């Protein structure tokens with residue numbers, strides 16, 4: 001299952017799915033989204049017939065959409081029984097049952113999972129297409145808790161097997177588990193961040209070689225020289241210690257460059273790394289290019305590679321205490337996506 005929610009973590013769901021669909025017999029069997037709307041968007045693009053699972057709890061108001069668009073909602077709590085009662089037609093509604101083995105967010109409690117699934121399996125117009133759980137710590141070095149979650153999940157599967165209760169497709173592994181817990185693969189795995197070329201944390205192994213899919217480029221829009229003591233941008237958070245050149249790039253926090261990166265991030269221009277200076281503004285950032293003569297129109301690499309340098313979402317993440325997931329998701333709609341290699 002390719003996890004393509006949140007516009008494929010900011011990469012563009014439609015284009016990413018188009019690419020994944022080109023993988024022939026290696027293409028995903030399922031797509032994973034967070035919202036029914038995302039599933040509908042994918043269906044309307046008419047680029048895949050594979051089932052779409054939404055990780056959100058089943059909604060009575062969306063029952064028709066699930067059937068019309070081949071979207072399989074998640075059964076996440078006993079409250080969902082009442083919602084399923086609203087499904088009156090004879091057409092089987094396929095669902096995936098989320099079992100909370102320790103994530104503590106969504107899912108039926110593992111202690112009562114078997115009893116709930118037995119009840120569910122008796123509803124005539126519902127089909128359990130799959131059963132899954134989600135790891136809270138599979139990307140941490142210490143796998144104690146992830147293994148406990150796995151044991152709880154396996155115990156349930158064994159009980160279901162003994163009771164001859166059909167569970168459909170069994171899945172658990174997110175990127176962390178794909179990298180380091182092969183014992184959690186079952187019938188299907190659910191990569192998200194690793195599809196886009198990032199490790200989920202700095203603690204996993206590199207058992208699968210990944211390289212970032214997304215680069216972020218801008219181009220130098222203005223160049224000027226400033227003198228010792230001159231300040232740059234809101235709040236005067238940069239004061240020149242000597243005469244220097246400042247270029248601006250037409251990209252700012254409205255494009256997904258966190259304001260917290262102010263005076264911290266770096267930019268590559270003409271294969272050289274320069275410091276970003278002064279407060280990141282909504283539409284523009286400033287870069288100190290020292291004595292170098294930079295031409296307007298020069299390419300600026302904010303995320304990506306030049307001949308000798310690279311900057312990736314981990315570099316930003318470490319400066320502002322987040323993870324690449326948030327960095328790529330935050331690259332806003334205003335930034336044109338250009339797809340190469342498709």
Ligand SMILES: Cc1ncc(COP(=O)(O)O)c(C=O)c1O
Nearest residue numbers: 003055134174175190191192193
């Ligand atoms: C239920 C579920 N499965 C799989 C994933 C993919 O996780 P990752 O991006 O860490 O691979 C997510 C993402 O949050 C998720 O919510």
